[in-house]
Amino acid sequence: MRLLNWKGPSLAVFLGSLSALRNVHAIGQATCVSFNSSPSVFSVVSGGRSAPLFISENEWSGVQRAAADFASDIEKVSGISPTVSNVTSSVKSSATPIIIGTLGQSSLIEAVVNHTKLDVSSVSGIWEAFMIKEVANPLPGVPKAMVIIGADKRGTIYALYDLSEQFGVSPWYWWADVPTTPNSEISISSSGCSHGTPTVKYRGFFFNDEQPALQNWAMEKFTNGTGAALTGSPFNHFFYTKVFELILRLKGNYLWPAQWSSAFGVDDTQNQPLADWYGIVMGTSHEEPMMRSIPVEWGLFGVGPWNYSTNSQNIYDFWVNGTIRAKPYENIFTVGMRGDGDLPLSETTNIAVLEKVISDQRQILMDVFNETDVTNIPQMWALYKEVLGYYDDGMRVPDDITLLWSDDNWGNMYDYVGDPRDYKWITSTQMAKTFDQLSQAIDREATRIWIVNVGDLKPYELNTEFFLTYAWNSSLWSFDNLDTFVSKWAQREFDLPLDTANEVASIMTNLTRWNNRRKPELLNGTTFSLTDYREAENVVSDWEALLNASTKIYCSLPSEFQSAFFETVQHPILASSTLGKMWIAQGMNNLRISQARLSANDLADQVEQLFERDYEIETEYHQLLGGKWDHMMDQTHVQYFYWQQPMADTMPPISRMRTQKQALPGAMRIAPEGTAAAWPGDNPNQCAAGDSCPPTDNHSRLFCSFELALYRYCEGSVSPSNPEVRVEATVDWSQVTGVQMAQINFNATVTGQPSESTPAYFVANHTVAPSGFKGFVEGDGGVSIEAAHASRNTSVAGITWTELPDYGKTHSGITPWPRTGNDFNNFTAGSGPSIEYDFLNFNTINDGGNVSATLLVSPSLNSMGPDRPIKIAVQIDDQTPQTVAFIPPSAPGTLPPQWDGNDGFVANAIVSVVTNWSAPPGAHTFKIWMVEPAVVVQKIVIDTGGVRPSYLGPPESISL
CATH class of the missing domain: 1.20.58.2150 (Methane Monooxygenase Hydroxylase; Chain G, domain 1)
Structure with a gap:
């Protein structure tokens, strides 16, 4: 899942016995719903009857539509369909109604406020805020009502969907087929619920790289198989209205539409007005300025080359037409320009040309909107790839234009599907990683626009919801409670008890951890x-x-x-x-x-x-x-040949042995653990020569424990139907003093052939830690420590190395927290917050008294700017701390060369920071010092001469 951060200067079957047992599992909301009836609550449904819904005729059409959804949601839960009526302030009602409306738009709400002097200061003028509250005598002839008031159109819509979710209707009821648990009683507390302005003003998602899965699915489900007349796209208003509702139910408000082989305003002329009717703010991606699709629309309607230096008038007119088309609706206009087909502009393009592009685009906005103050029209500029280079070279735009700081395509903020591989098939983004990066945006007050690339949307349901939930109210979430987000989600989606929901949270954590390794x-x-x-x-x-x-x-x-x-x-x-x-x-x-x-x-x-x-x-x-989701998993994913998706899934190459003919070494081969070699016979991994090698020696690397069984005879058999047997040995350490060697002879008897005998040699090294030592002990040639398992942790300026649970490849991560401490300033090595690890080594590299220490650190771009590259300092004992800037510098608009590639930083999901130290056998302390914020350390590996290559690093050493 690609994260983009933006910065700105059916009828339910009744099971009545569930009513008293069902809990509310809405996520990230103030709960005010219960499933029983009493005098202290407002009854939405009770005794087979539902409260009527009142709304004024002059209410926003999008609110009217959402009110119809709200009535349908009540029916899904209770089986009772409430009436929805347009009424005036003179309405009389024997039933206690739910009155719905928007401040400044609804004459009904205006009458309630005037009649009761209701205090609406908590929502008045507050972007997308709402309040829900029981009010006595709201109107003449109405004894009481539950009043739902939004500060604006979406505020009212969110209030309705907030209650729907608390009633038990998942936002994903259609998109993930989540059933609604029935309840015959639904109540709202008299004090109700409320919500202020969201953390992020504009928050939504982006359909991108939507072929083959989403496009093939939509073509089957929403068209007659031909798609739009001009584009062939299946993304018509039947598709998008499903999307609009989902976004609103998830408390989002913003959408970039599918762009490849599609054009939102051309595919279906109802797309744009319906987005606005629902209440969705539309935008376009980094390469689609002025609400026009590139390359599709330019290919259809453009004249001449896409080059503003040589063809400015035709491009200008093209933008004017797109702005006129979008004018009636709520939009954020993308300004700036990239090359046709998501490519850089021509080499002759310079900052002056781009500055003129944006100046001309702002003039278009003022002319079309008849607006003297262009700052009243929302705009954004995408600092994407080479465009970031223009910014770093000094190009600036007016402060009212929101700057987009794109991530690197792998969830690391600051700088796109591309190198080293696209990954569009299955969920693989760790929620802890998402939180880490988005919380950095919060820390830096980058909260005007957030948008996330969801690809085909499915199967990214959980991750998409977390992104929007965090953008709705970031204050509710921390590293310490991310697991509760998933457990609440599991309770809501599957009606699970808490203990089982917690299991689901653990399952999803491991799924994304292992896919993100x-x-x-x-x-x-x-x-x-x-x-x-x-x-x-x-x-x-x-x-x-x-x-x-x-x-x-x-x-x-x-x-x-x-x-x-x-x-x-x-x-x-x-x-x-x-x-x-x-x-x-x-x-x-x-x-x-x-x-x-x-x-x-x-x-x-x-x-x-x-x-x-x-x-x-x-x-x-x-x-x-x-077949509801036919084609949604069409994405190819087996055996890539370069960054782009393979054109077909192909099985990786395999080989077979000829079973009719015995291998040259004979009927038996011994393959010791820890080596790719095998004996007897030749193998390139046995010795340097690759042939005529001696029996297994130290190449076996078998320092695992085994029982000395020199006087015990064991036997087994292998055959074509049972071609191999694993032989394990253990050590009786009470019988071992110091270093002792054992030989095991593997003897084979084959009918009609000479007997075979292959020896294997093993070493048992009985080492003992000094009395009283506490810490990690060397085993198998090194010391491996999960970064969270520290001996000591020291704070400076209120900043402490803090564990990030479930983060990274093996266990967790640690990072200096809070990032905002010390006013985002850095420390010199040895002066900042530190974290320490006691360890004991028995060996050194080549017995020379030295060790190497490798920090396994999460990839993170130099987000503090080129003058403050991300750094960390490390130290053993009282030796001088070594400071390492582990992300190499790169030219503006580019990534470090080590970043991409099939074995680059992001592909391996780790950066190895290596330092070398003097550390004779004995007890030592390894210390990590904060220098710059936002460093995440996952594991420490101290090599004493025996650490072998592995992807995840050695398993954690024993700790005393």
């Missing part, structure tokens, strides 16, 4: 180590455990909830685990082939089966609910 589109057979730390095996085990946990909940759900759970939880886990296991099986197949091991054939079978299973899962999704 390395995006599924970037996986290959050797991503995870096939030989060291049992890394690949553990990844497979983790996926299987996660799928088992999800499947258990899925199977326990009532059938009406299973579709929603499948779409949002089960399918992403099924699909992700299948792909992940397929790639590991492919890597193991290739390894086994190199080792001349017959088990390679079984692994080849696994790859083929998992590749076919991948398509079966896609088909299962498409057949759900009679």
Whole structure:
């Protein structure tokens, strides 16, 4: 999911017994709804009757429409359909009504305020605020009413949808098929609910890279198969009205429409007026200035080249027409200019030309709107790719134009689908990472416009809702309670008890953690180590455990909830685990082939089966609910060849052993853990020569514990049907003093052949920590520490290294918090907040008294500016701290060369910060100092001479 941050100078079946048990699971809202009836609450539905809904005839049409949704939502929950009436202040009612209206627009609300002297100061003039409150004698002849008042059109709409969600209607009732739990009684507390202005003024999402999934689905569901006359696009008003309602239910207000092969204003002439009627503010992307689609509309209506230096009048007229078309509606106009087809402008374009572009565009706005003050017309300029370079080179625009600071396509704010790979298939964005980056925008008061690229929208439901919920009210959320967002979501969507909802939260955390370690589109057979730390095996085990946990909940759900759970939880886990296991099986197949091991054939079978299973899962999704979501998982995702999506899913290459012919080394090969080598016979990983190598020696790297079984005889068998056996040994440490070696002989007897014997040698090193030592102890050639597991933590200027739970690749992260402390200033090495780790080493690199220390740090761009690159300082004992600026500088509008690439910073989701130290065997302290804010450290690995390559780093060492 791409994050873009903007900165600015059916009838329910009654189950009456549930009424007293059902809880409200609305997310991020002040709760004022209950499901019982008493004199202390206002009854919306009770005793088979519903309160009528009153609204004035002169109310906003979008509010009228939302009121109809509100009535429908009440019916979904209770089975009772309330009447919706346009009334005047002279209405008489024997029932207690719900009065709905907008300040300054509704004559009915005006009459209520005048008649009761109701205090509306908390909402009056407050952008998108609302209040809900029981009022006595609101109008003559009306004894009491629940009054719903919005400060403006969307304020009233949000109030209605806020209550609907509390009643039990999910915002995703259509888009994720979430059932509504029935209740025969619905009440609102007399004091009601309220909400002030949202944290972010304009907040919404962007459909982008919407082919093949979203476009194919919409073509089937909303057209006769031909699409729009001029563009062929399926994105007509039948599609978009579904989108508009979802955005409003999620408390959003802003949309960038689908752009590739589509043009919002051309595809359907009802698109623009209906967006405004619903209450949605429309915008366009970085390459679509003045509410016109590029390249589609320019290809249809443009004259000459898209070059303002040589063809300014035709482009100017093109923009004038787009502005006239958009004038009647609520919009944010994108200004500036990029090249046709999302490319940079021509090399001859300079700052002066772009400044003239924006000046001319602002003149168009004033002329078309007959406006002398252009600042009254919302505008934004996208600092995207090379355009950021113009800004850094000194180009400026008037302060009323909101500046867009785009992320890097991987959720790292400041600077697009592109290198190193696009990732449009499945949910893979960690909520903790999203929070980290968006909270930085809050800290920097970048709260005028937020928009997120949701691709095809599904299957990004949870992440999309979090983005908009945080933008609605950021004050409610912190690193410490992000898990409650997911558990509340699970309770709301699937009517789960809290303990099961917490399980779902854990499941979703692990799903996105494991998919974000390395995006599924970037996986290959050797991503995870096939030989060291049992890394690949553990990844497979983790996926299987996660799928088992999800499947258990899925199977326990009532059938009406299973579709929603499948779409949002089960399918992403099924699909992700299948792909992940397929790639590991492919890597193991290739390894086994190199080792001349017959088990390679079984692994080849696994790859083929998992590749076919991948398509079966896609088909299962498409057949759900009679094919409602057919095509929505069309996105190809298996075996990329460059950054762009593959044109077809293709199975990764596998090999097979000839079963009829024995391998040259004989019937048995021994492959010690920790090496790609195998004995007897030749293998390039045995020794430098690759042939005539000695038996297994230190290449085995087997320092794992084993039982000394020199006098015990064990036997087993292998065959084509059972081609390999894992032999494990343990150590009885009471029998080991110091360093001792054991030899195990593997003897094989094969009918008609000479017997075979292959020795393996193992070393047991019985090391003991000094009495009283507390900290991490070296094992297997190094010390590995999760950054959150510190020995001591020292604050400076109110800033403390703070854990970010569930962040990163293995456990969590730590960061100096709050970021705003010390007025965003930095520290010199050794003067800022510090965090310490005690460790004990027995060895050093090549016995030379030195170690290397690697910090595994989250990729983060130099968001404080080129003069303050992101830095951190580290220290061992009392040696001089070493300061490292770990993100290299780059030219304006570009990224560091190490950032992209298939093994770059973002592909690996980590930056390795390496320092070297003197650390003779003994107890030491490793210290991290804050220098700049926003650094996130995940893990520390201290190499004492035996740390082996792995993707996730060595497992955490033992701590005493």
